[in-house]
Amino acid sequence: MGGVETRHRAQRALERRPCGGAGPAKKAMGFAAVTIAVVASSCAPEDAPSTLDPRGPGAARIAGTWWLMLGISTVVFLIVLGFMAVALVRSRRAGPVPQGDVRWGEPVVIVGGVVIPAIILTAMFVVSLRDMAALSAPMGDTTMTIAVEGHDWWWEATYSDPAATTANEIHIPVGQPVELELTTDDVLHSFWVPQLQAKTDMISGKVNRMWIEADEPGRFRGQCAEYCGLQHAKMIFYVVAQREDDFEAWLANEAKEAADPADPGAVAGEEVFMNETCAGCHAIRGTDADAQLGPDLTHLAARATIAAGVLDNTRADLAEWIVDPQGVKDGASMPPSELSAQELDDLLDYLESLE
Amino acid sequence: MATIAERLETVWGEGPGLGTSLKTVDHKKLGMKYLYTGLLFFVIGGIQSLILRAQLTAANLEILDPEAYNQMFTMHGTTMMFLFVVPTLSGFGNFFVPLMIGTRDMAFPRLNAFGYWIFLAAGLFMYSSFLVGKAPNNGWFNNAPLANSEFTPGLNIDFYALGLIFLGISTTAGAINFIVTILKMRAPGMSINRMPIFVWGELAFAFSIVFAQPALTAALVMLELDRKFGFAFFDPSKGGDVILWQHLFWIFGHPWVYILILPAFGIVSMIIPTFCGRPIIGYTWVVVAEMATAVIGFGVWVHHMFATGLPQVAMSFISAASFMVTLPSGTQTFAWLATLVAGKIKLKTPMLFSLGFIVLFVVGGLSGVMFASIPFDQQTTDTYFVVAHFHYIIVGGVIFPLFAGLYYWLPKMTGKMLDERWGKTSFWVMFVGFNLVFFPMHITGLLGQPRRTYTYLPGLGWDIWNAIETVGAFMLAFGILLTFVNWYRSARRGEAAPDNPWGGDTLEWATTSPPPHYNFEMVPTVRSLHPVWDQDELSHGRQSPERGGHPLADGHETFASSMLDGRPQAVMEMPHESPWPVLLTLALTVMFYGVLLDAYALAAAGVAASGAAMMGWFWPKGETQET
Amino acid sequence: MTTTTQATRTAAPRPLEETLPRHMNGPASPGWWGMVMLIATEAMLFAALVASYFFLRFQSGPVWPPGGIPKPTLELPLIMSVILWSSSVPVHLGEKAIKRGDVGKLKLYLALGFVLGAVFLGMQLGIEYPEKLAEFTPTTNVYGSLFFTLTGFHGLHVAGGLMINLWTQMRAWQGAFDEHRHVTVQNFTMYWHFVDAVWIAVLSTIYLSPNI
Numbered sequence A: 001m002g003g004v005e006t007r008h009r010a011q012r013a014l015e016r017r018p019c020g021g022a023g024p025a026k027k028a029m030g031f032a033a034v035t036i037a038v039v040a041s042s043c044a045p046e047d048a049p050s051t052l053d054p055r056g057p058g059a060a061r062i063a064g065t066w067w068l069m070l071g072i073s074t075v076v077f078l079i080v081l082g083f084m085a086v087a088l089v090r091s092r093r094a095g096p097v098p099q100g101d102v103r104w105g106e107p108v109v110i111v112g113g114v115v116i117p118a119i120i121l122t123a124m125f126v127v128s129l130r131d132m133a134a135l136s137a138p139m140g141d142t143t144m145t146i147a148v149e150g151h152d153w154w155w156e157a158t159y160s161d162p163a164a165t166t167a168n169e170i171h172i173p174v175g176q177p178v179e180l181e182l183t184t185d186d187v188l189h190s191f192w193v194p195q196l197q198a199k200t201d202m203i204s205g206k207v208n209r210m211w212i213e214a215d216e217p218g219r220f221r222g223q224c225a226e227y228c229g230l231q232h233a234k235m236i237f238y239v240v241a242q243r244e245d246d247f248e249a250w251l252a253n254e255a256k257e258a259a260d261p262a263d264p265g266a267v268a269g270e271e272v273f274m275n276e277t278c279a280g281c282h283a284i285r286g287t288d289a290d291a292q293l294g295p296d297l298t299h300l301a302a303r304a305t306i307a308a309g310v311l312d313n314t315r316a317d318l319a320e321w322i323v324d325p326q327g328v329k330d331g332a333s334m335p336p337s338e339l340s341a342q343e344l345d346d347l348l349d350y351l352e353s354l355e
Numbered sequence B: 001m002a003t004i005a006e007r008l009e010t011v012w013g014e015g016p017g018l019g020t021s022l023k024t025v026d027h028k029k030l031g032m033k034y035l036y037t038g039l040l041f042f043v044i045g046g047i048q049s050l051i052l053r054a055q056l057t058a059a060n061l062e063i064l065d066p067e068a069y070n071q072m073f074t075m076h077g078t079t080m081m082f083l084f085v086v087p088t089l090s091g092f093g094n095f096f097v098p099l100m101i102g103t104r105d106m107a108f109p110r111l112n113a114f115g116y117w118i119f120l121a122a123g124l125f126m127y128s129s130f131l132v133g134k135a136p137n138n139g140w141f142n143n144a145p146l147a148n149s150e151f152t153p154g155l156n157i158d159f160y161a162l163g164l165i166f167l168g169i170s171t172t173a174g175a176i177n178f179i180v181t182i183l184k185m186r187a188p189g190m191s192i193n194r195m196p197i198f199v200w201g202e203l204a205f206a207f208s209i210v211f212a213q214p215a216l217t218a219a220l221v222m223l224e225l226d227r228k229f230g231f232a233f234f235d236p237s238k239g240g241d242v243i244l245w246q247h248l249f250w251i252f253g254h255p256w257v258y259i260l261i262l263p264a265f266g267i268v269s270m271i272i273p274t275f276c277g278r279p280i281i282g283y284t285w286v287v288v289a290e291m292a293t294a295v296i297g298f299g300v301w302v303h304h305m306f307a308t309g310l311p312q313v314a315m316s317f318i319s320a321a322s323f324m325v326t327l328p329s330g331t332q333t334f335a336w337l338a339t340l341v342a343g344k345i346k347l348k349t350p351m352l353f354s355l356g357f358i359v360l361f362v363v364g365g366l367s368g369v370m371f372a373s374i375p376f377d378q379q380t381t382d383t384y385f386v387v388a389h390f391h392y393i394i395v396g397g398v399i400f401p402l403f404a405g406l407y408y409w410l411p412k413m414t415g416k417m418l419d420e421r422w423g424k425t426s427f428w429v430m431f432v433g434f435n436l437v438f439f440p441m442h443i444t445g446l447l448g449q450p451r452r453t454y455t456y457l458p459g460l461g462w463d464i465w466n467a468i469e470t471v472g473a474f475m476l477a478f479g480i481l482l483t484f485v486n487w488y489r490s491a492r493r494g495e496a497a498p499d500n501p502w503g504g505d506t507l508e509w510a511t512t513s514p515p516p517h518y519n520f521e522m523v524p525t526v527r528s529l530h531p532v533w534d535q536d537e538l539s540h541g542r543q544s545p546e547r548g549g550h551p552l553a554d555g556h557e558t559f560a561s562s563m564l565d566g567r568p569q570a571v572m573e574m575p576h577e578s579p580w581p582v583l584l585t586l587a588l589t590v591m592f593y594g595v596l597l598d599a600y601a602l603a604a605a606g607v608a609a610s611g612a613a614m615m616g617w618f619w620p621k622g623e624t625q626e627t
Numbered sequence C: 001m002t003t004t005t006q007a008t009r010t011a012a013p014r015p016l017e018e019t020l021p022r023h024m025n026g027p028a029s030p031g032w033w034g035m036v037m038l039i040a041t042e043a044m045l046f047a048a049l050v051a052s053y054f055f056l057r058f059q060s061g062p063v064w065p066p067g068g069i070p071k072p073t074l075e076l077p078l079i080m081s082v083i084l085w086s087s088s089v090p091v092h093l094g095e096k097a098i099k100r101g102d103v104g105k106l107k108l109y110l111a112l113g114f115v116l117g118a119v120f121l122g123m124q125l126g127i128e129y130p131e132k133l134a135e136f137t138p139t140t141n142v143y144g145s146l147f148f149t150l151t152g153f154h155g156l157h158v159a160g161g162l163m164i165n166l167w168t169q170m171r172a173w174q175g176a177f178d179e180h181r182h183v184t185v186q187n188f189t190m191y192w193h194f195v196d197a198v199w200i201a202v203l204s205t206i207y208l209s210p211n212i
Helices: A002-014 A023-041 A057-090 A105-141 A244-255 A264-275 A315-323 A341-352 B004-012 B018-023 B027-055 B066-100 B109-131 B156-184 B197-229 B242-276 B283-299 B312-324 B326-342 B349-370 B374-380 B384-414 B420-446 B463-493 B536-541 B580-596 B600-618 C002-011 C030-060 C075-099 C103-135 C142-173 C183-211
Strands: A145-151 A154-160 A163-167 A169-173 A178-184 A189-191 A200-202 A208-212 A218-223 A236-242 B557-561 B568-573
Touching: A057 A105, A057 B326, A057 B349, A057 B374, A105 A208, A105 B283, A105 B312, A105 B326, A105 B374, A145 A169, A145 A189, A145 A200, A154 A169, A154 A244, A163 A169, A163 A244, A169 A244, A178 A189, A178 A200, A200 A208, A236 A244, A264 A341, A315 A341, B027 B066, B027 B109, B027 B384, B027 B463, B066 B109, B066 B156, B066 B197, B066 B242, B066 B384, B109 B156, B109 B580, B156 B197, B156 B580, B156 C030, B197 B242, B197 B283, B197 C030, B197 C142, B242 B283, B242 B326, B242 B349, B242 B384, B242 C030, B283 B312, B283 B326, B312 B326, B312 B374, B326 B349, B349 B374, B349 B384, B349 B420, B384 B420, B384 B463, B420 B463, B580 B600, B600 C142, C030 C142, C030 C183, C075 C103, C075 C183, C103 C142, C103 C183, C142 C183
Parallel strands: A145 A178, A169 A236
Antiparallel strands: A145 A154, A154 A163, A178 A208, A189 A200, A218 A236, B557 B568
8 A cells, every 4th residue: 555655645736826727618608609600600701612601502512411420529528527527626626636446437438438339339320321312313314415524724514505616614504413424634623613513523534423413503612632733722603503594594605616707806816816926826616726735715705704713704814824824823825925916915805806 | 787778778879970961870860850841841732822811812912923822822732741741740650650569660770860961851852942943833732744854844753753752652661560570570569559649640641652653653654754755645646645643543543541540640649548548439340441552543533534524433333432432430429429428538639639530530531421412512623612621631631740749749758748838829729720710711621712723803702712712821820829828838848757648548648757768668469459557567568577578689670570460580680770771862862853853863972972872771781691 | 483484585586677578579579570561561551452453353344354355364374383383382391490409490490481482483474474365464454553563562571581580591500590489481471371371362363363
């Protein structure tokens, strides 16, 4: 028993004053509560691509599961904090510390550490399996397939019925699951539009399939979610959901070849396009430009953004992108253009005519 | 007639000076080297993270160009995951495992030294990449095919792959040393169920390394064969498969994160009983949980690949295992909580860091469990939500215990106490700063911010949270700095530390602070799970022969004992200081640079020199008879 | 008084340090366990390579080997296997010999084991590889990469084993071993048997499995 006394002597040597209160526990609780409240009430701007602002059944299902898991986690966290608070309060008690086994000790460890978590986790596993089933089912009901290919650092979308190719802005009809066939031309990318659906990677040498569906018309931001090199941060895209008739009109327009330019500036601009480096990479269906190294520009003017979502599709931004793409997206494959002011002006007229 | 202590000092003592430093095989000196060098990489990795955070404070801020930023986030991750955590925990392990098991050195002292020098060389090898502006830039996980020479032709990836193959030698050597030491060198009477939990943690850590490291080595060798010689492992156009990289990397990588945390759990399991004044509740359950975590951790790697389009049935099994792997951690958490409730808490700095650890680890564990749900994972993987999760686990779950260990054990290692007020202040600044930087990342991840991005556009609702995160990062860094200042002040004018300042129960507290070169004047016979609490006669490391103390002072000696019972089987003569570990390291460094630079004559010279160094190492000294 | 003290002195047991041996063999030896763990980690390395082989093969489709490469023939590999596996016999006999204290037989058996191992390696590098390289190289496609990497890694381990064999022979000639001290021999034989066991895996994976 000399050992026990040694221990007590040693412990008493440690004691200066009773413990300093429930500091860590209380602070953490307060922090968590405040932040959860802020999250719940956080108003993100309109086009914030938030998983907690679902606009389609895929993201909605997952958001629901998130709130369930958050609730369970908060309860578990509070229970742990409760134990710590009890421990800190009890530490002020008088008398020696029991050294041997405590009757409630092992039961607490087993029930709290194994039994109750096992029950909760099994339930969560079942929930996740049901989510997986619900999220797989629409693959059988998709109404159309769009081939989406990732490139460093832009997105190519190809429709098949009617045939059309565009870039960085994918339109879908509302209220229908649409299948996406995902491939990559180079390294790994990942297609992620948080408000509509979970992400799926684009894997070199493979084809992955997913579906997306939007409940209402709207414009939903997406971003590449698999590190793909220098400009991974600037590989953005938009999914635009439209009512069926608007979508069909859009697709029919996309399928058309480019109309010949009427305005003299635009005519001159078409010459500039064909003679400069532009036609070496970009296709404009209906003209001699048919290269497929960069985005298809046949209906460039119908898009809201350029440079894979980095710039707005305005005359000024387009000029900046053409003259100095490396300044916007250092490392992009697009070389700078050396144009006179007139040439640039005409080229912009031409590009703005590509509706 | 010299006293036992004098005889032991003559045999075990090592002089001062650079020569001795390069040749030392003393586990305590090597432990300090691992600790200092590991913490140096921690500081470097931390500075890198402050630069990253500064850049992300606001939208469109480009302090670094994209290439520099991408190198910075890659090296931040690589430094922290490979050059900081395991070496620093190995530092504690190296210093304290032999002390806790009542012996005088690790099983293979020269291999121990070799492990340290390789770690230093491999770290310098990887950092030399900055000198040529070609630091690794493809993330710490280095996915194919961006890692292939087609997409990253520069030396960046070769520095990464060769550097980590090099480092793997050290990691493996260290693991083998821990396993054999723990199983074969325990003091008489220390049966396997009387081993301190920290030692069990190191055993689980070491076994995991032995089985996990080769998967990474295989992947790195295959990648370098592809890059240097045009092999086709990761080239889809020739039948290779880029997903193979992810499988191999994560078969290593998931066990690796358990490797990081198991020793940290062990540290907490030592500190909580000491500062509660009673033994831990559920010792057996905690030990089983440590081993179970290591084992189950090998079965969940695919959860890092849930978005890659794998078959659902296979993914479901991994999802189930990923839910299940929580259970051992829950067991340990409730063992700690029960011990806290049953005991009386002394809120000294080590205990404060341990309490902070429990709070942060539980948060990280809860977010981690969410990822076991495949659909939720597919929304949040590759976003800041996962960055939040793993920083709660690695900083909260590993670094907080590491700091607890510093405050607990530095007095033993240096003989000087640290200042309690500075310690407590450091804890609070770190705790608040940590939550400020990493809690909002849960939010920005859910709001759509992907990870590994050098900037972001404004107006997405991410700006305010990123600004808060940056403030928090600097606060966390400041809190860490306070501990380093505390350490420095303690070295200059800290109060002298007694043998057992905290009233701990394990054998490291049964000798002086710092311990003598030979650890214990008398190798003790152990009769309890809490030897210092239960065996009064152990004080000053001088258990009398009648009570079972053994001087073993006739040479550089300690016991080898049986694996389960700790029954002494032989007296072992341990190696003295040796230049061969450093020389072999230099030879291997030449070899690795040769391969890096495609200078195969140089590489061959390195191989030849390595062969010569190995012969020098194993060459019998003096006696021809085998020992 | 004196009688009591003398009685105490003669009755006291000798300290443990004086009764315990100063060397260990086999599972009592830390060095032996070090070799076991080294073998465990190297076994995992081969397991990763074999798993990669099967993963890539099953991703690859019905034709294996791909790219027009013919299925591997079995005659040469089977001959090589017999030679390699038979080298474990003298190595094993050498270990048994030194346990009896017979250094002479140990030296002989180690030399015999060396010769057989060297013949295996010679056949691999001198006959099999040139034959295969005429059909495909490591860069032809992933099958070529797998073939040469798996067999090459094994060959490197054979070469390492041959060097450890030479070292062990040198120590035997220096008089290091007897019936009480021979853990180096045990570690070498354990490693050599491991190399032979890995060849079972390599043979099955590379040579047998495409032919089933």
